Amino acid sequence: MNALMSYFGSKQTPGVAGNQLWALIYIFIIFAGVAVIVICMNWLERKVLAHFQVRIGPMRVGPHGLLQPFADALKLLTKEDIIPQEADKVVFWMAPVIGLLAAFTVYIVIPFGPTQAVTDMNIGILFMLGVSSLGVLGIVTAGWASNSHYPLIGALRSSAQMVSYEVAMGLAVVSAILMTSLNRDGTGTLSMLGIVQAQQQQGIWFIFKFFPLGLIAFLIFAIAMVAETNRAPFDLPEAESELTAGFHTEYSGLRWSLFMLGEYAAMIAVSAIAVTLWLGGWMRPFPNGLAGAGWDFFFALWPGLTFIGLGGLAFLGVVRMPSAQFFKIQRVGLAIFALALAGLGGLLIAITIGAHYSQRNIIASTSAGIAYVYWFLLKVAVFMYLFIWYRATWPRYRFDQLMKVGWKVLLPISLGVLIVTAIVGMIL
Amino acid sequence: MNSAMAPGMTPVATPFFFYLLSGMAILSGLLVITRRNAVHSALALIVTLLSVSGLYFMLYAPFVAGVQIIVYAGGIMVLFLFVIMLVNLERVIRERQFNRMWPVGLAAACALLALFLSVFEKGKSLFDRASVPLSDKFGPENTQQVGIMLYGNYMFAFEIASLLLLVAILGAVIMTKKRI
Secondary structure (H helix, E strand, O other), X not given: OHHHHOOOOOOOOHHHHOOHHHHHHHHHHHHHHHHHHHHHHHHHHHHHHHHHOOOOOOOOOOHHHOOHHHHHHHHHHHOXXXXXXXXXXXXXXXXXXXXXXXXXXXXXXXXXXXXXXXXXXOOHHHHHHHHHHOHHHHHHHHHHHOOOHHHHHHHHHHHHHHHHHHHHHHHHHHHHHHHHOOOOOOOOOOOHHHHHHHHHXXXXXXXXXXXXXHHHHHHHHHHHHHHHOOOOOOOHHHXXXXXXXXXXXXXXXXXXXXXXXXXXXXXXXXXXXXXXXHOOOOOOOOOOOOOOHHHHHHHHOHHHHHHHHHHHHHHHHHHHOOOOHHHHHHHHHHHHHHHHHHHHHHHHHHHHHXXXXXXXXXXXXXXXXXXXXXXXXXXHHHHHHHHHHHHHHOOOOOHHHHHHHHHHHHHHHHHHHHHHHHHHHHHO | OOOOOOOOOOOOOHHHXXXXXXXXXXXXXXXXXXXXXXXXXXXXXXXXXXXXXXXXXXOOOHHHHHHHHHHHHHHHHHHHHHHXXXXXXXXXXXXXOOOOOHHHHHHHHHHHHHHHHHHHHHHHHHOOHHHOOHHXXXXXXXXXXXXXXXXXXXXXXXXXXXXXXXXXXXXXXXXHOOOO
16 A cells, blocks of 8 residues: 555656556556547547448447447457468467557657656657557568468558658657757757656747747648558558458458557557647646636636536437337436446546645645646547548548658658758747 | 666666567577578567667667667668568578578678677776766766767768768669659
């Protein structure tokens, strides 16, 4: 118990403080959290895509198809696991694991809050870019090990695409890192925590810094990160109209679901990079402009109110459901779900109010931590929604167009932005 | 361990990780040269590079470690695999190796081993421990130190290296493009 309590109210991340127990606890929380988010995203993607196309999406398994992801997971787990006769067995087995490991390793440096990260590294952003670029190895090995034509073409496309877009992505990141060095002693930082703290010190999110330079760098990153995660409109490695399913054509059951998990985990990770570098990480809107205890309390109420709002939406669904006997169990289920959401919101609000009026250190630090994680995840959630939106809106690129955009448009612009940022930084 | 060494990294079970990483590097290095399948060799090489990058982390050189991952494991090896996949592996495997240079290779390897052994033997006098305060110089500001060295003390060498790379790129473009 002492070891458990030792960390509360600490001013450092567990990795920095050398607290291995809490580092492990954080890792488990992040792993479970990502798994839950992937389940939610699975449902949300099908549902939102359906509504974009004026369909209703999954409706039968649970109220409004809420249990559909669980049904899917059950199906995937019990499906027959097929390894093609001519496949390279060892590499075929390893490929999804490589992808998953690369996607999950980067989470140890993502700063969900000033102390809500597993650890902080001096080379945080470099580590994130490096390890997330290892994810392509999973795709390439999967395509090669399948010993089949479509997967091989998918793998080749993927490696060419990743290597091309990594260049523009890296240059955009460098221009954001340059902005961290605009302080008194003139040294920047690569640490993820340090980048957010630099934005706090300079009193501006880097997306608005040197307008429009920060914005352009951010947009380049936002385009490149879609290509890096193989999502539409850059999903050529798995283009179903040309390559059946691309690199994972021969995969089925559990292994295929590992690819899926890795893809969504990578999506969350790159969104987290974008949020950290340009959108102020864990900071609430206007931390300097609207300062003071009153504003702090107002913004601290948001997490709880969000969940209560979601519960209210779910309750609206209960009311609007047909009153036939057939729908009774669905109504009851949705009502319970709504109550659970509202209850969670109420709990969060209770913690916030408790922190506002009581002097206990633990409650205050818990409340602050919830607020940090909430703002970070809210910003990431915007990107996750954008990923779905892109998929519903834009047609897939042709491969030569993709290469042209990467090398002839994004790369020169990002180089230019980098140089102009450096010049402006020197002058100001 | 000196706790002021590197905020952000408190070493844990150092000898264990050293032997683990070195063992992995050596084992996968052996696999690189013994596998007949080029893709397996490339994958083993990636494991070698990653374990060496882990060793850099343990030597308090996080920048070098990060660059090792991003450039070698993430960039160059992906291109290696890209090229290997375009080659017809079936034929390469069946072909007989006609390389008869192994005595020369053996001699070179022995010379390298002798060099390592002599450095290991005389290492204490060559690198005076007191003159290289690892903790101060390459601790928290490792990246900044590398930057100052590259763009300050060794500016000329750095620029020459980048010029060499530019020439290589231009050469590749000129050789492959008939009309520019």
